[in-house]
Amino acid sequence: MQTAVVGASGYAGTELVRLIADHPYLSLVLMTGESTAGKSVADHVPSLAGRFPTELYGSTEDVFASHAEVVFLALPHGASQVLVPRLLDQGRVVIDLGADFRLKSATEYEAWYGHVHATPELLQTAVYGLVERHRSELRDAQLVAAPGxxxxxxxxxxxxxxxxxxxxxxxxxxxxxxxxxxxxxxxxxxxxxxxxxxxxxxxxxxxxxxxxxxxxxxxxxxxxxxxxxxxxxxxxxxxxxxxxxxxxxxxxxxxxxxxxxxxxxxxxxxxxxxxxxxxxxxxxxxxxxxxxxxxxxxxxxxxDNLGKGAASQAVQAANVALGFDESAGLSLIGIAP
Structure with a gap:
């Protein structure tokens, strides 16, 4: 499935790019970075140069004109709220790594994050992406809130x-x-x-x-x-x-x-x-x-705070939501020493 990573130039976004690049069922068609739009992926993250030697980061708005069927959002807290409704309206599956849709209560969200939620009606729609606790709910989910x-x-x-x-x-x-x-x-x-x-x-x-x-x-x-x-x-x-x-x-x-x-x-x-x-x-x-x-x-x-605590957990949740093998594209082996 064609896939986009919005916020691909940050640490979690970079880890998503690394994982999706070798995923058997996901094909990366867009990487965006608001502060890096138009810049070389290889220059910004040299560790990705072998796989993405000529690719450039796009802007956030590019995702709406892309062919991506699955969109991962790796953005600062609060930034996803204006994007998610448009992406869902376009029929895309959205995996949000931020905190915007993790809480079920708009009141609690405002109390802890300091601002009113822009799309509170989606808080009850989003599925919390901790697979070990919500595996059955994640199947066929359109909006996944990856846990912190x-x-x-x-x-x-x-x-x-x-x-x-x-x-x-x-x-x-x-x-x-x-x-x-x-x-x-x-x-x-x-x-x-x-x-x-x-x-x-x-x-x-x-x-x-x-x-x-x-x-x-x-x-x-x-x-x-x-x-x-x-x-x-x-x-x-x-x-x-x-x-x-x-x-x-x-x-x-x-x-x-x-x-x-x-x-x-x-x-x-x-x-x-x-x-x-x-x-x-x-x-x-x-x-x-x-x-x-x-x-x-x-x-x-x-x-790993960037793995099971962020990017690889988001991919695991996406695997379940999309009907893939839960372990597809993910490592069961850590790095030592």
Whole structure:
């Protein structure tokens, strides 16, 4: 199927281009970049030069005149709302990597994102693109809202225990470490090398926008604190929840194994996952243990923030929506060392 990537010059968009270039069923016909329109793809992203030596980025408006049947949107939050209705009216399948259609409540969206949603009627239409939780809903979906990186890692770690009533649905604490590519390509003081190198810092305390997305997906209340660490990509989540049932660490791991037995991209490990385990793949590593002394369960996960946390997850969701093999074009092998 002919495919376009709008916002192809950013980090997530570049990763989409890389994945779609070798996808067996998707054919890339347009790459756009609002600030790079007319510029060489190979010059902007040299790693793509071998496959796209002469191609140029188009402008966002070019997508409406293109032959693309599937459109991936990798744009800043808020930018998709004016594009999606027009794309749907043209009969295209839309996979949005931004936050514009993840929340079901327009009121919650305004509260957490600071502006009124332009197309609230589509919030109930969009299907949340976490395949492991919404596989059946995604089939034949026209509008897919790809989840955020933190909500993906957090949901996959905690959901099996909330689903079974093993842990309390309130008072959950989530700490997360993310590579700096999750902050996007635009330079900032916080991402300046002398400040970032050898450093780590918490940000978005109490009001990080991904909090409401996690709470919606998990049906739970949580306190979320993300941390920026000086690596380019990768994510590690450690979550803490009070247990309602007296279970062992072995039982906790068995719950994860049973929950994800049919999910090819979830790896359950007895050892705590590391931040780099999943880098370069669509994998998410999950693990859990319990502390009988305090009555807390510890759930852990790691993924590639540009992979399962963004681009490859969007491709996985598109595969399901379009009726392809779920694993088409995606890697089950990370990069090591």
């Amino acid at each position: 990186c933190y909500p993906t890692a957090t949901t996959l770690a905690l959901a099996p225990f909330l689903d079974r009533g093993v842990i309390e649905a309130s008072g959950i604490v989530v700490n997360a470490l993310s590579g700096v590519s999750g902050a996007g390509r635009t330079p900032s003081d916080r991402l300046h090398f002398p400040r970032l190198h050898g450093n780590a810092e918490a940000y978005g305390l109490v009001n990080h926008r991904h909090t409401i997305e996690m709470q919606q997906e998990l049906g739970a209340e949580l306190l979320f604190t993300p941390h920026l660490v000086p690596v380019s990509r990768g994510m590690l989540v450690t979550a803490y929840a009070r247990m309602k049932m007296d279970i062992t660490a072995g039982v906790a791991l068995e719950i994860l194994r049973q929950s994800y037995a049919d999910d090819p991209f979830i790896v359950v490990t007895a050892n705590p996952p590391s931040l780099k385990d999943a880098v370069g793949s669509n994998l998410c590593f999950v693990s859990a243990t319990v502390d009988p002394r305090t009555g807390w369960l510890i759930a852990m996960s790691s993924l």
